[in-house]
Amino acid sequence: MVPDHEVLIVGAGFSGIGAAIKLDQAGFSDFVILEDGDGVGGAWHWNTYPGVAVDIPSFSYQFSFDTRPDWSRVYAPGRELKSYAESCVDKYGLRDRLRFNSRVESAVFDEASDCWVVGTTSGKQLTARYLVTATGVLTQPKPPAIDGIDSFGGTLMHTARWDHTVDLRGKKVAVIGTGASAVQVIPSIAPEVGHLVVFQRTPIWCLPKPDGPIPAPARFALGHVPGARQLARLASECFVELTFPIAAHFYGKVPISRAGEKVGLQFLRRQVHDPVVREKLTPKYPLGCKRPSFSNDYLSTFNRANVFLETNGIDRITADGIRTVDGAEHQVDVLILATGFKVFEAGNMPPFRMVGRGGRDLESWWDETRYQAYQGVSVPKFPNAFTVLGPYGYNGSSYFNLIEVQAQHIARCLTHARRSGATRVEITEQANARYLDKMMQRRDNQVFFQPGCATSNSYYFDKHGDVPFRPALTLETMWESRTFDLNDYAFAAARPRQ
Numbered sequence: 001m002v003p004d005h006e007v008l009i010v011g012a013g014f015s016g017i018g019a020a021i022k023l024d025q026a027g028f029s030d031f032v033i034l035e036d037g038d039g040v041g042g043a044w045h046w047n048t049y050p051g052v053a054v055d056i057p058s059f060s061y062q063f064s065f066d067t068r069p070d071w072s073r074v075y076a077p078g079r080e081l082k083s084y085a086e087s088c089v090d091k092y093g094l095r096d097r098l099r100f101n102s103r104v105e106s107a108v109f110d111e112a113s114d115c116w117v118v119g120t121t122s123g124k125q126l127t128a129r130y131l132v133t134a135t136g137v138l139t140q141p142k143p144p145a146i147d148g149i150d151s152f153g154g155t156l157m158h159t160a161r162w163d164h165t166v167d168l169r170g171k172k173v174a175v176i177g178t179g180a181s182a183v184q185v186i187p188s189i190a191p192e193v194g195h196l197v198v199f200q201r202t203p204i205w206c207l208p209k210p211d212g213p214i215p216a217p218a219r220f221a222l223g224h225v226p227g228a229r230q231l232a233r234l235a236s237e238c239f240v241e242l243t244f245p246i247a248a249h250f251y252g253k254v255p256i257s258r259a260g261e262k263v264g265l266q267f268l269r270r271q272v273h274d275p276v277v278r279e280k281l282t283p284k285y286p287l288g289c290k291r292p293s294f295s296n297d298y299l300s301t302f303n304r305a306n307v308f309l310e311t312n313g314i315d316r317i318t319a320d321g322i323r324t325v326d327g328a329e330h331q332v333d334v335l336i337l338a339t340g341f342k343v344f345e346a347g348n349m350p351p352f353r354m355v356g357r358g359g360r361d362l363e364s365w366w367d368e369t370r371y372q373a374y375q376g377v378s379v380p381k382f383p384n385a386f387t388v389l390g391p392y393g394y395n396g397s398s399y400f401n402l403i404e405v406q407a408q409h410i411a412r413c414l415t416h417a418r419r420s421g422a423t424r425v426e427i428t429e430q431a432n433a434r435y436l437d438k439m440m441q442r443r444d445n446q447v448f449f450q451p452g453c454a455t456s457n458s459y460y461f462d463k464h465g466d467v468p469f470r471p472a473l474t475l476e477t478m479w480e481s482r483t484f485d486l487n488d489y490a491f492a493a494a495r496p497r498q
Contacts, residue, residue: 001113001127007031007414008118008128010104010351013042015134015388015403017085018063021092022407023132028414032128033094034102034120036139041085043138044078047181049162051188052078055180055294057210059229059236060398063088067233069223075211075294106353107131109383114423114494116384129423130414133387135351140342144176147316154320158337159185170194172331174322176314177338178204180293185338187297190307197308197330199322202290202457203283205264209294210239237398241474244396248288249471251447257287264292271299280311283456288447290458344371344462349391356382357426366391370464372436374488375480376402377409378427386410391468392439401474408481413489422491431488442471 007028009016012035020033039045054061058076062068066088072080089095106119116131141158143149149156157163159181173193175182178200190196214222221228247256264287272278281299302309312324321332342348346363349371354362360381366372373379376393377386387393388406395402417425443449448460448467460467470477 001110001115003113003115003127003129005030005032005126005128007130007132008116008126009033009132009134010118011035011042011134011136012037012040012089012098012100013045013134013136013139014085014088014400015042015136016132017088017092017094018400018403019132019134019388019407019410020094020097021063021088022404022411023414024092024094026411026415027418028411031097032126033098034104034118034126035098035100036103038100039082040089040098041082042136044081044085046139046160047078047162048164049159049181049185049188051184052181053184054078054081056240056398057236059232060240061400063400064233064404066091067229069229070219071214073211073213075209104352106355107385108355109357109385111357112494114384129384130425131385132410133351133385135348135389137343137348137389138341140348140351141337142340142342143337144339146176146314149317151319152317152321152332152335154332155334156337157334158339160341166334168193168334171333172321173197173334173336174199174330174332175336175338176322177340178202179338179340180204180291181340182338183293183295183298185336186307187295187301190301190304193306195306195308196304197310197322197332198302199310199314200280201313202285202455203281204290205261205283205287205292206267206281206298207260207264207292207294208267209296211294211296237474240397244288245473248396248447248469249442249473250445251286251288251450252445257447260292261287268299271303273303277302277309280309284452285454285456286447286450286452289450289453289456290460340459343459344391344468354382354385356385367463370466371462371468372432374427374432374435375406375409375477375484376470377406378413378432378489380427380429380432383424383426386413392436392470395470395472395474395477397474401477405477405481408478409484412481412484412486416486416489417491420491421493423494424490424492426490426492428488428490431485439471446471 012033016033037045053075057074058071103121105121108117110117115127115129118126141160155166168189169192171193172195174197176199246254251257301307312326315323315325322330350362371391373390376390413425
């Protein structure tokens with residue numbers, strides 16, 4: 001088999017864009033990018049709900065090799081991230097290698113030719129020597145498992161599939177969920193709706209957001225003063241590192257989260273007037289067990305007369321609204337599901353059916369054992385397959401750090417294979433087991449495995465009770481991507497048929 005392309009990348013979000021840029025720069029220009037949607041940007045293509053914005057400073061949420069001086073705010077709105085994705089595609093010449101409306105449904109490794117055979121929902125089949133999955137985690141909506149949801153007679157939509165034709169003015173609106181998306185959409189729509197009821201299962205830690213418009217003089221300095229962008233990025237990176245990788249992974253040694261909890265509780269007391277509502281909004285688990293949020297207007301929204309916080313469990317959804325377990329009925333015109341995304345679960349990990357060497361099915365193997373991947377990139381018996389966001393790859397810092405680290409790792413493997421004449425690149429069982437053991441040994445210091453996290457209802461936890469984040473500082477991930485022992489992989493050339 002002569003493959004159609006040397007590399008096939010699945011996903012045209014920032015993961016796919018970043019991987020494509022780095023592979024192109026490394027000399028691997030024969031690639032195609034398959035994208036399920038009709039545009040680039042991934043999460044920023046799909047998520048267009050009111051108030052959508054990045055939740056870390058924009059100075060960190062961008063490629064280190066392509067920084068922008070013209071962000072409008074410290075935390076950029078979603079439309080600017082979408083525009084940034086488009087500009088990267090054009091600047092680095094990726095447009096003609098994009099294939100939109102191409103949803104991958106299967107990938108099977110052909111051992112005779114050392115190629116991946118990739119099937120799409122359109123029926124078209126493509127082959128490639130190497131497969132890179134770059135599908136992210138904030139694109140596939142996760143609907144709630146609530147009785148009667150299909151019987152609702154009003155307008156129903158998920159935050160990730162926002163219907164901009166729906167007019168919310170004066171309507172009775174319900175939002176199910178109080179996660180990161182809800183924290184942004186609730187204060188954005190509260191002033192225009194007639195009545196808003198928010199269904200909360202678990203309160204979220206909400207911290208003050210160091211946000212604001214970036215004034216014109218500052219944008220001028222970022223664009224023209226030598227070193228200004230680098231300094232802004234360094235300050236931003238330090239802030240991000242402190243608020244997640246250090247706080248979460250070194251909870252047992254560095255008490256940053258405890259200080260953050262004090263800030264969060266003080267902020268809550270200042271923002272919410274009603275003590276009963278304030279108590280309902282108070283988290284009962286340590287900061288970091290589940291994804292926290294930064295917002296200056298979410299908590300204060302519950303002071304509004306037209307906003308009601310419902311903490312009783314939902315019994316079922318009816319044709320007219322929502323009934324809670326205490327028998328209360330909430331009449332609803334528009335039901336908004338802010339229920340998150342498929343993350344570490346079937347349907348997203350892996351994002352499609354993958355069959356490797358010896359017929360190993362990736363979903364079944366992860367289900368039978370546990371989620372695992374060498375540095376979050378490679379899995380034994382899946383030769384020539386690499387992922388940007390695999391288990392134990394992401395450490396919780398800027399997602400762009402992850403993309404660049406994993407792209408560096410992948411490029412090293414492919415470059416070595418080319419130089420050695422290999423057509424098969426596979427992580428060894430021993431290297432994978434060694435890496436997983438290293439991850440397990442670091443668990444005790446992580447906040448996730450402290451007793452208080454049991455009640456957090458966090459999507460960080462997978463079906464095995466693990467949290468497949470990489471417990472490491474960003475500098476460590478960068479170093480390891482450049483120095484990991486290539487002998488951890490087996491490189492081999494296809495044998496000619498007799």
